[in-house]
Amino acid sequence: MNEHFFTEGMNTQQAAAITAGAGPVLVLAGPGSGKTSVLTRRIAWLIREQRIPHHRIMAVTFTNKAAGEMRSRVEALLGDRMRGLQIGTFHAICARFLRREAESLGYRRDYVIYDSDDQVALVKQVVKRLGIDPKKFNPRAILGKISNAKNEMIGPDEFQSLDYFSEIVKQVYTAYQAALRAANAMDFDDLLLNMVLLLRGSDMLRDAYQQRFETVLVDEFQDTNSVQYELVKILAAPQNNVFVVGDEDQAIYAFRGADYRNVLRFRENYPDPTVILLEQNYRSTQNILDVARAVIDNNRDRTPKHLHTDQGRGERITVFEAYDERYEAEYVLEQIQQLRMQAGLDYQDFAVMYRTNAQSRAMEQAFVNQSTPYVLVGGVGFYKRREVKDMLAYLRLIHNPDDRVSFERIVNVPARGIGKKSLAAFLDWVAHAGMTIGEALNRLYYDDPTPLSTAAEKKFRAFADLLSSWQEMAKVGDLVNMFDNITAQTRYYMHLDDTSNLPEEAAERADNVRELRGLLEYALEYEQPLHEFLAEQSLVADVDTLKDGAEAVTLMTLHSAKGLEFPVVFITGLETGILPHFRAFEELDGISEERRLFYVGVTRAKRSLYLSYAFRRALYSGGGTLSRPSEFLADLPRHLLDGSPLTLANLNKAQSLESQTRWDDSSSSVSRLERDLKSNTVTPSDSKIRSKIIPFPGIKPEAKNDTPFKVGANVSHPKFGRGKVIGVENKGEIVSVLFDDLGLKKILADADGFTALDE
DNA sequence: CCTGCCCGGGTTTTT
DNA sequence: CCCGGGCAGG
Numbered sequence: 001m002n003e004h005f006f007t008e009g010m011n012t013q014q015a016a017a018i019t020a021g022a023g024p025v026l027v028l029a030g031p032g033s034g035k036t037s038v039l040t041r042r043i044a045w046l047i048r049e050q051r052i053p054h055h056r057i058m059a060v061t062f063t064n065k066a067a068g069e070m071r072s073r074v075e076a077l078l079g080d081r082m083r084g085l086q087i088g089t090f091h092a093i094c095a096r097f098l099r100r101e102a103e104s105l106g107y108r109r110d111y112v113i114y115d116s117d118d119q120v121a122l123v124k125q126v127v128k129r130l131g132i133d134p135k136k137f138n139p140r141a142i143l144g145k146i147s148n149a150k151n152e153m154i155g156p157d158e159f160q161s162l163d164y165f166s167e168i169v170k171q172v173y174t175a176y177q178a179a180l181r182a183a184n185a186m187d188f189d190d191l192l193l194n195m196v197l198l199l200r201g202s203d204m205l206r207d208a209y210q211q212r213f214e215t216v217l218v219d220e221f222q223d224t225n226s227v228q229y230e231l232v233k234i235l236a237a238p239q240n241n242v243f244v245v246g247d248e249d250q251a252i253y254a255f256r257g258a259d260y261r262n263v264l265r266f267r268e269n270y271p272d273p274t275v276i277l278l279e280q281n282y283r284s285t286q287n288i289l290d291v292a293r294a295v296i297d298n299n300r301d302r303t304p305k306h307l308h309t310d311q312g313r314g315e316r317i318t319v320f321e322a323y324d325e326r327y328e329a330e331y332v333l334e335q336i337q338q339l340r341m342q343a344g345l346d347y348q349d350f351a352v353m354y355r356t357n358a359q360s361r362a363m364e365q366a367f368v369n370q371s372t373p374y375v376l377v378g379g380v381g382f383y384k385r386r387e388v389k390d391m392l393a394y395l396r397l398i399h400n401p402d403d404r405v406s407f408e409r410i411v412n413v414p415a416r417g418i419g420k421k422s423l424a425a426f427l428d429w430v431a432h433a434g435m436t437i438g439e440a441l442n443r444l445y446y447d448d449p450t451p452l453s454t455a456a457e458k459k460f461r462a463f464a465d466l467l468s469s470w471q472e473m474a475k476v477g478d479l480v481n482m483f484d485n486i487t488a489q490t491r492y493y494m495h496l497d498d499t500s501n502l503p504e505e506a507a508e509r510a511d512n513v514r515e516l517r518g519l520l521e522y523a524l525e526y527e528q529p530l531h532e533f534l535a536e537q538s539l540v541a542d543v544d545t546l547k548d549g550a551e552a553v554t555l556m557t558l559h560s561a562k563g564l565e566f567p568v569v570f571i572t573g574l575e576t577g578i579l580p581h582f583r584a585f586e587e588l589d590g591i592s593e594e595r596r597l598f599y600v601g602v603t604r605a606k607r608s609l610y611l612s613y614a615f616r617r618a619l620y621s622g623g624g625t626l627s628r629p630s631e632f633l634a635d636l637p638r639h640l641l642d643g644s645p646l647t648l649a650n651l652n653k654a655q656s657l658e659s660q661t662r663w664d665d666s667s668s669s670v671s672r673l674e675r676d677l678k679s680n681t682v683t684p685s686d687s688k689i690r691s692k693i694i695p696f697p698g699i700k701p702e703a704k705n706d707t708p709f710k711v712g713a714n715v716s717h718p719k720f721g722r723g724k725v726i727g728v729e730n731k732g733e734i735v736s737v738l739f740d741d742l743g744l745k746k747i748l749a750d751a752d753g754f755t756a757l758d759e
Numbered sequence: 760c761c762t763g764c765c766c767g768g769g770t771t772t773t774t
Numbered sequence: 775c776c777c778g779g780g781c782a783g784g
Contacts, residue, residue, distance in 0.1 A: 063774080091774050116773080188774055255772060356771055361775090412761095419761045455760090539774070559772050581771055597772080762784085769777090 006045040006077070010037070017276045018042045019049075020243070024236075024270035026221075026263070027245040030307045031292070031603035032283025032565065035245050039219060040070055042243060043085075044077040046215060055084030056214040058235065062223065064089060064539065066563060070219075086213075090228050091188060092539050094195040098186070099531075101205065105194055107184060110531050112396055113538040114180070114187040117389065118405045119143055122183075125408070126175045137168050145169045146176060150189035151225045151257030153196065182436055183404040192227040199234045210237055220563070221246030221266070225257035229265070240270055248303060249296050252559060252597050254589065281307045283565050283606050285314025287640050291609070292602045294637050299592045319633065319643040320612040321650060325359070325573075328614050329366035332570050335610060336372065336553060339568060347373055351554040351566040353601050355579040359572065360555055367553070377556035387496060387509045388516050392537060394486050395520075398470045399530050401438030411463065414495035418463070422456040441467060466490075479530060480521050487513065558601045569605035571598070574613040574630040598632050709749055709756055718753035725756075 007015035014034055017027050018041045029035035043059060046052045061067040067087045075082050086093055095113060102109045114122065123139040123146075146169065149159055156174040161167040180187060186194060199206045216236045218224065221244040224232070236242035244266060251260035267273060281289055289307045296302070322328035332352055339345050352363055360376060367374040390413055393406035401407075412418040418426075429451050430440045444450065444464035450457050466489055473482035487493060492513065497506045523533040554566070558579075573579055579598060584590030602609060617627050633651050641648060709715060713725045 089774060191774090253773075256774075358770070358775095415762075417761070421760060557772065578771095583771060593772095760784105763782095765779105765781085767777105767779090770775095 006041045006049070010034070010041070011280055013276055013278050013280070014038050017278070018045050020274050020276070022239070022241050024240050024266070024273035025243045026266055026273050026275045027243070027278060028263070028275065028303065028305070029245050029247055029278040030281060030305050031247065031250065031600070032281040033278035033307075034280075034282055035219070035278065036066075036070065036073070038278070039217060039245060040073040040077060043070075043074050043217065047074075047078060047082075052214050054082045055086070056212060057217070058086040058093065058213045058215070059217040060090055060093065060219065060232075061087065062089065062220040062563065064092060066219065067092070089539070090224075090231065091191050094191040094231075095535050095539065097195060097209075098191065098198075099535075101198055104202065104205070105198060106181065107186070110184070110400055112183075112185045112400050112403050112406075112531075113191065113535055114185045114405060115538045116188070118185075119147075119187050121405045121409070122179055122185075123172060123176055125404070126172055126179055130171060130175060132168060132172070137165070142169050142172050146173045147189050148257060149173065150193050151227055153193060153227055153230065179404065182402065184400055184402045184436075185405070189227075192231060196227055196230050196234065199231075206234065209235060214239070215241040215243065218242070218244040218246075220250075222248050222251040222260040222263055223253040223258040224262050225253075225259060227257075229259075229262050233269070242270070249299070249305070249596055250562065250600050252562065252593060252600060254587075254593050277305070279306055279308065281309045284309060284603060285311050285607055287314045287316060288602065288605050288607075288609055291317050291636055291640055292599055294635055295595060295602060295632060296599045298635055299595055314607055316640055316642040317609045317611060317636070319636075319641050319647055319651070320610065321629070321644075321647040322612055322614045324614050324616045325362040325618065326366070328572055328612050329363045331612060332363070332572065332610070333366050333370050333372060335570070336568075337370075339608070345567060347551050347553050349567040350570070351556065351561065351564070351568070351604065352570045352572060353556060353558050353561050353604070354572050355558060355581055355597070356573075357557060359578070363555055363572070367555075373550075373552035374555050375550055375552045377554060377560045385509070385512050387492075387513050391483075391486070391492070391513055391516050392534070394470075394490075395483075395530065396534055398467065398474055398482070399534060401441055401467065401471075402436040404437050407437050414490050414492060414498075416463065416490075417459050418456070422452075422459065425452055425456060426460060474530060479524055480517065483517050483520055558597045561604050562600050565604050565606055567606045568608040568610070569601065570610045570612065571601045572612050573617070574598075574611050574633055575617065575627040576630055577627065578617075579630055579632065595632060714757040716753075716755055716757055722757075 007018050010018065014037070017025065017038045020042075027035065027038065029038070039059065043057060046057060047054050059067075059070065061070060067089060071082060071085065071087045074085070074087075086096075088096070098105070098107075098111070099109055102111050120140060120143060123143045124134060127134050127137065127139050127142065145166070149155075154160075156170065156177055159166070159170045159173055161170045180190065199209060213235050216232055218232055223246075232242060232244075244263075246260075246263050248260045248263055251258060254260075267275070284292075286309055289309055293307065297304075320328075320331055322331055336347075336350050339350075340347070354360065354363070364374070364376060390410055393403075393409040396403050396406040397410065408423070411423060426440070430437060433440070435443075441460075441464040444457070444461045445468050447461070450460075452460065470482050470486060473479075473485060493510055496509045496513070519537075520533065523536075528536075558571070571579075576582075580591050580594035584594045587593075611633065613629050613633070614627060617625065629650055636651070638648065638651075641651075709725050714722065715725055716722050
């Protein structure tokens with residue numbers, strides 16, 4: 001095996017990336033440019049040619065599925081098992097490290113991981129305990145703020161309370177973190193943040209981890225957030241052998257704190273990195289690439305790429321207008337059946353993509369009606385099902401009796417006579433005695449006196465006894481037997497019958513419980529400890545459950561589709577308000593992100609691409625409202641499109657809302673909205689958007705329209721230095737500036753010394 | 760004091 | 775359309 005083995009069949013750029021020398025390397029990889037091959041071969045090359053022991057390599061992927069694939073590809077290249085090679089998502093890798101280091105953070109090593117549902121449940125508990133009205137202050141909104149803060153590495157103490165809402169958030173944040181600790185639980189964000197805090201806080205530990213990892217590789221680098229960036233930075237130091245692969249055009253996780261400008265930051269942070277551009281596409285036809293480019297070229301502030309392929313033009317892209325979402329689904333199915341007959345394609349060659357999970361319903365219905373096999377990625381997936389979460393809560397409580405969220409979930413499921421009042425009394429007792437849930441249950445088990453009423457005490461005692469008996473079974477290691485004992489003792493299957501509307505529903509839910517039992521059985525066969533099994537269950541992503549080779553059409557959101565490819569792709573619901581999603585209009589850079597999402601969808605297709613929209617769409621059953629074709633359709637080159645004359649003519653009307661509001665638009669056509677803006681009359685849609693932007697406190701209401709700060713203008717600020725305007729809000733009073741050194745900041749237009757440099 | 764029923768409200772994307 | 779919360783009956 002020689003060096004060329006790992007670069008065989010690769011193009012010059014790919015080979016250069018695979019065999020790049022030590023130090024920072026940035027690979028800008030367009031879609032379909034073979035980045036997975038590059039990453040896996042790089043790892044194999046490092047192990048074989050550079051003699052780096054495989055356990056001293058860390059590779060971060062975006063999903064567990066990608067991690068599994070990467071591991072097996074590396075193993076196939078090297079013909080050897082690679083146990084100890086750290087491949088996984090940021091979350092999974094941190095969870096593993098923290099399992100070992102938990103104690104230095106004041107956690108126990110058997111800590112549990114709270115997923116988003118658990119997080120919401122805990123925030124709700126905390127909000128109620130603090131006497132805050134959850135109707136006035138939406139727990140999900142509060143959680144969102146907390147999560148953002150954690151992603152920016154801002155703790156509860158440093159959290160700035162600028163207004164009443166953020167003061168509430170600060171309070172909840174503080175109490176929420178305390179509650180997590182009391183429950184010996186970390187949420188998703190804690191996994192990353194705690195790891196950073198740990199490494200920052202201890203020279204010894206930091207040295208140990210830095211020593212351990214000779215080199216760090218990161219996939220989908222454009223979707224890293226601040227904590228993740230920091231983590232990579234710390235772990236890769238001091239030798240800075242850091243190899244990142246990314247594509248700014250595929251950044252679709254800003255809502256989760258991801259910042260594609262980390263790619264730019266990387267170039268500034270590491271002196272003189274090796275930069276490699278992968279532009280040769282091995283996936284799609286030229287027509288698909290041309291359409292993709294037409295989409296993404298509308299985004300500003302990006303490194304232009306020139307994707308090309310040897311595969312020829314291929315067929316044109318089909319655009320279809322359906323009457324409503326049901327017809328749209330029927331159309332998709334018709335095309336699938338036809339292509340299967342004519343082109344000899346299999347079901348697994350097709351994928352149907354949509355912006356929101358809710359859109360899958362109509363699609364699923366059509367697949368069921370036509371008895372066409374499909375797999376649904378995400379949605380109300382297996383792990384989110386009530387019955388599965390219930391049973392997992394039992395397992396988690398057995399494993400960690402302090403787990404408050406799990407306790408509250410199942411203490412009365414199935415109903416065992418412990419209602420709201422009894423639970424409140426119990427929790428009061430726990431709080432006043434300064435105990436954890438587990439300690440209280442322990443006291444009950446040993447028949448210690450409690451302040452509870454006799455009736456309530458009896459019921460809680462019975463529960464504590466049951467829990468203890470399961471814990472005994474768990475100790476002996478017979479987990480499947482224990483599982484069966486839980487369902488038997490609690491009469492869980494009967495409970496499912498009682499709480500289901502239809503017998504079929506009960507049967508389906510019972511199946512889900514049995515499937516979880518099967519997973520547990522499987523885990524035991526591989527001698528996986530319970531805590532590991534539970535951690536794995538919390539960290540599964542929707543797409544992770546997607547198996548290859550199933551004879552079925554794949555249905556999924558555009559987000560889930562990232563990193564995948566299919567011969568035939570349908571992107572449905574190309575309507576204003578759906579793609580781009582209406583929420584995006586309120587967000588800074590929102591439309592650009594929607595466009596990237598569309599771009600990701602388009603570039604999943606290998607040979608055929610179908611774009612569809614409905615004339616009328618019902619969000620939930622009943623009526624439905626008229627919709628308008630997505631503005632993105634108007635951007636597509638007409639000579640590459642196929643469709644009925646009426647549909648194609650319609651696209652002319654798909655006026656781009658964004659180009660209407662783009663203030664630096666240099667095109668000659670002056671839209672109505674632009675004129676309106678200039679004459680200071682605001683259209684309904686515009687005022688609707690504006691009204692949702694909450695002005696900063698202390699801003700004078702008078703509007704100023706003659707702002708010198710236009711999008712794209714270069715500006716200077718006495719404190720923040722030089723930067724570029726990327727957005728203007730509130731009629732020019734607030735300017736969003738991307739500063740060269742400090743990143744994005746919002747500045748008041750009349751701030752002292754804040755000036756425009758050109759014009 | 761618990762359970763079942765009804766009504767109203769809210770719905771992007773995910774590790 | 776589905777969930778969660780509030781209310782009345784048991």
